[in-house]
Amino acid sequence: MTHLPSPCSTCPGHPARPGPSRRQVVTGATAVAAFGVPTLAACSDDPGTSGRPGVNTVSVAADDVPVGGGVIQEGWVVTQPTEGDFKAFSAECTHQGCAVSEVADGQIICSCHGSYFAIADGAPTAGPATRPLAGAAVEEADGQLTISPQQG
Numbered sequence: 001m002t003h004l005p006s007p008c009s010t011c012p013g014h015p016a017r018p019g020p021s022r023r024q025v026v027t028g029a030t031a032v033a034a035f036g037v038p039t040l041a042a043c044s045d046d047p048g049t050s051g052r053p054g055v056n057t058v059s060v061a062a063d064d065v066p067v068g069g070g071v072i073q074e075g076w077v078v079t080q081p082t083e084g085d086f087k088a089f090s091a092e093c094t095h096q097g098c099a100v101s102e103v104a105d106g107q108i109i110c111s112c113h114g115s116y117f118a119i120a121d122g123a124p125t126a127g128p129a130t131r132p133l134a135g136a137a138v139e140e141a142d143g144q145l146t147i148s149p150q151q152g
């Protein structure tokens with residue numbers, strides 16, 4: 001018996017998705033651990049159901065955030081586009097809610113379906129995501145960055 005991939009029938013222009021790989025299943029479990037809620041693979045860009053920011057306030061050493069790159073920690077992506085300029089975003093991809101997987105070459109990458117976001121403002125630069133990552137508040141004191149949900 002052959003298992004055929006199921007198409008993403010509600011998103012115009014999306015190609016058929018293959019069934020979840022072992023890695024995607026692990027990634028989904030990671031997303032649950034990171035966000036504390038299951039991130040269902042609903043095919044939606046509904047702003048009411050995706051783009052949720054991380055929920056906990058976290059502290060990151062400024063020295064751990066590379067210039068021109070970033071780190072992913074506890075549901076947040078913390079970046080430093082230029083020296084001394086720190087930004088933070090929700091690590092939840094605005095496409096279908098996977099946790100973004102890495103920061104490389106000035107881009108925040110979601111490996112679920114290949115969306116890329118700019119480290120400077122979280123704007124989508126490639127892939128199926130059309131909305132920016134949700135922004136977060138960043139405060140710096142004594143070499144520590146405090147990341148928390150953005151109010152309003």
Ligand code: FES
Pocket residue numbers: 093094095096097098110111112113114115127128129
């Ligand atoms: S969830 Fe589809 S690219 Fe991120």
